[in-house]
Amino acid sequence: AQKVTQAQTEISVVEKEDVTLDCVYETRDTTYYLFWYKQPPSGELVFLIRRNSFDEQNEISGRYSWNFQKSTSSFNFTITASQVVDSAVYFCALGFLDTGNQFYFGTGTSLTVIP
Amino acid sequence: GAVVSQHPSRVICKSGTSVKIECRSLDFQATTMFWYRQFPKKSLMLMATSNEGSKATYEQGVEKDKFLINHASLTLSTLTVTSAHPEDSSFYICSAGGQGASYSNQPQHFGDGTRLSIL
Secondary structure, three states: OOEEEOOOOEEEEEOOOOEEEOOEEEOOOOOOEEEEEEEOOOOOOEEEEEEEOOOOOOEEEOOEEEEEEHHHOEEEEEEOOOOHHHOEEEEEEEEOOOOOOOOEEOOOEEEEEEO | OOOEEEEOOEEEEOOOOOEEEEEEEOOEEEEEEEEEEEOOOOOEEEEEEEEOOOOOEEOOOOOOOOEEEEEEEOOEEEEEEOOOOHHHOEEEEEEEEEEEOOOOOOOOEEOOOEEEEEO
16 A cells, blocks of 8 residues: 655744654555655645655755655655745655556645744 | 646635636646645545546545546546535645656646635
């Protein structure tokens, strides 16, 4: 079965603090993609990153970084020096190579950055 | 720019009316489109998967006659909420997967969503 778990429902941090959003996934497939999306209050899904199952290199993009560990089936997302504009709901998702396959979304983590 | 256009972005209508939501892929051919529903502060729930030229596959618990999906071309899928009632009020998001210049980075592209409010 395919499943994505985001155990943190809501997180509040003070501006400039670092915050890590956890994501744990389950799949028996050996080839898959992992994604993070940001959903601001306006509702649209903003694509942040895609990682394929064969690439465990961590990635950094500005204040964002991702830690992919297949050994623990985790794909955690860290925001460094958080800003108020980072306040949103963040979804982790599991997808597959075949475009005919759906995404499996986690339940999301609502992040509030307090000024 | 957006590669999937979803329209309308917001609709408010009276109970009993039918509402059509369009999802268009702008620069690629979408062989498969997905329709999701999202309740406030909840995750995206897959409603159905549609392949161009064939009937949609609905997830368990989703009423086929209530949520009509048509995927008549490789660039357009529509979701019609028939005889809408207040409990159908929700945020609906489509996504499209297929070939094209944008495919290499994301196997699916999401529309911006439609906020449906039934009075």
